[in-house]
Amino acid sequence: MTKRDDAALFGNRFLTEPAPSEKFPEEGMAATDAMRLLDVDLAMEGDPQRNLATFVTTWMEPEAQRIIAENLHRNFIDHAEYPISAEIEQRCVRMLADLFHAPGRTTGCRTQGSSEAIMLGALSLKWKWRQRRQAANLPVDRPNLVFGGDVHVVWEKFCRYFDVEPRIVPLAEGKYTIGPEDVEPHLDENTIGVVAVLGTTFTGHKDDVVGIDKLLRDVCKERDLDIPIHVDGASGAFVWPFLYPDSKWDFRLEQVRSINVSGHKYGLVYPGIGWLVFREESDLAEHLVFYENYLGKTDSTFTLNFSTGASMVLAQYYNFVRLGRQGYTYVMRTMQENARTLADNLRGSGRFxxxxSDLEQLPLVAFRLARRARLRRVRCRMATLGRARLDGAGVHAPAQR
Known part of the structure; x- marks a missing residue:
């Protein structure tokens, strides 16, 4: 019996053989071998359920997993073949519009995540601005977008990819969000919009959306500049409606025209789903919508990609009907209590x-070394450097510190 036969019977040959990695394989392999190959490689990765650095969903109920597994073959974009999947997407959009207090008939879509939703929402801001400028016979060659240093990198990507000047408000020490006083100096006739973050990835707080909304309403009256707000709710738009239902950040504010949210963060779905919702149908620039008859039925589309699986859309709808407001509130409050317990323990140690934590915040803990601990660390460092100079040894190796 050959070594490969032994591996097939008793073990995994890829524990001793290199995995195919450079050239396209000439021959295939048994399904068991292919599975073991991937198992060995993936064993080196971290366990996503123990990843405390991100907010991405790592667990869903068995019933949801079954729905996902049974619908992996569905290509969502083929509405003629899968009309119920398309209808379920729009059910989710309407439910989110209701959750975000849209005043009337609205529109929106699923995306691969908040990054695609942000690109689409920002493109609509740019096109709507351009329409207003062209109608007034004004130049359209210098658009800018105002946002704080607390945004996700995708906003800088949008500006670079689509030729928009980024006007980034720097964050000050001890101030991790932005407000109207930060935004006002950056506004002018070429501003396509202001981005307000709901739940930053740094500290979990929100920008002063109420204050920015008031500023922009005043600017509209005094300077005749209609500058909209896009709320980046990637993390927070599935948190604030349940933990802080009376807090105004959404379509209850006049200048908030579009909102994005990640279904795969606090929406509690596995990675691969985001949402974009507009305040009104008119807030979507009509020239971004394409009508195509590619697969036997005329459909409208304004997503950046085309083919995509339907399974995560169905999983999101499962969560909506499974949990409802009551269930989402329970989950968010449970996570909030876990965060508070961790925060109390960190404080109690005296080191952090x-x-x-006294502000509206995502259910997370942001912390730093306590002042005493920072000073002690600085003194230790200075003492170490002092000894190094006396010894004439320069910089000590890590083992000597």
Whole structure:
């Protein structure tokens, strides 16, 4: 019996053989071998359920997993073949519009995540601005977008990819979000919109959306500049409606025209789903919508991609009907209590300061070394450097510190 036969019977040959990695394989392999190959490679990765650095969903109920597995073959974009999947997407959009207090008939779509939703929402801001400028016979060659240093990198990507000047408000020490006083100096006739973050990835807080909305309403009256707000709710738009239902950040504010949210964060779905919702149908620039008859039925589309699986859309709808407001509130409050327990323990150690836990915040803990611990660390470092100079040894190796 050959070594490969032994591996097939008793073990995994890829524990001793290199995995195919450079050239396209000439021959295939048994299904068991292919599975073991991937198992060995993936064993080196971290366990996503133990990843405390991101907010991405790592667990869903068995019933949801079954729905996902049974619908992996569905190509969502083929509405003629899968009309119920398309209808379920629009059910989710309407439910989100209701959750975000849209005043009337609206529109929106699923995306691969918040990054695609942000690109689409920002493109609509740019096109609507351009329409207003062209109608007034004004130049359209210098658009800018105002946002704080607390945004996700996708906003800078949008500006670079689509030729928009980024006007980034720097964050100050001890101030991790932006407000109207930060935004006002950056506004002019070429501003296509202002981005307000709901739940930053730094500290979990929100920008002062209410204050920015008031500023922009005043600017509209005083300077005749209609500058909209896009709320980046990638993390927070599935949190604030349940933990802080009376907090105004959404379509209850006049200048908020579009909102994005990640279904695969606090929407509790596995990675691969995001949402974009407009305040009104008119807030979507009509020239971004394409009508195609590619697969036997005329459909409208304004997503950046085309083919995509339907399974995560169905999983999102499962969560909506499974949990409802009551269930989402229970989940968010449970996570909030876990975060508070961790924060209390960090404070109790005397070594850490918890940042902003008395404010509206995502169910997370942001912390830093306490002042005493920071000073002690600095003194130790200075003493170490002092000894190094006396010894004439320069910089000590890590083992000597």
């Amino acid at each position: 300061e918890v940042i902003g």
